[in-house]
């Protein structure tokens with residue numbers, strides 16, 4: 049999988065709100081009403097990640113969820129990260 053260049057990453061980020069590019073990964077944070085809502089979304093993301101065979105680096109504290117996406121094998125950001133980011137946005141928007 050081809051590693052995207054800085055300018056390709058910045059260009060693609062304009063199409064997804066709320067994500068930023070830093071430290072060789074794209075990041076976002078979400079805040080939910082409570083832990084149950086956060087964990088429920090995480091479970092849905094987990095099943096989609098498994099289907100894509102591409103997995104988020106994330107952390108959850110109570111109602112907050114921080115997500116970072118990068119392609120470990122490529123040592124940077126690839127189409128797989130933008131595909132998973134779009135999937136995550138679709139899951140959140142369906143809430």
Ligand SMILES: C[C@H](O)[C@H](O)[C@H]1CNC2=NC(N)=NC(=O)C2=N1
Pocket residue numbers: 101102103104105117118119120121122
């Ligand atoms: C064999 C398996 O598909 C690979 O190890 C996948 C699994 N999930 C992955 N997830 C992420 N974020 N980066 C990877 O390089 C990666 N590799």
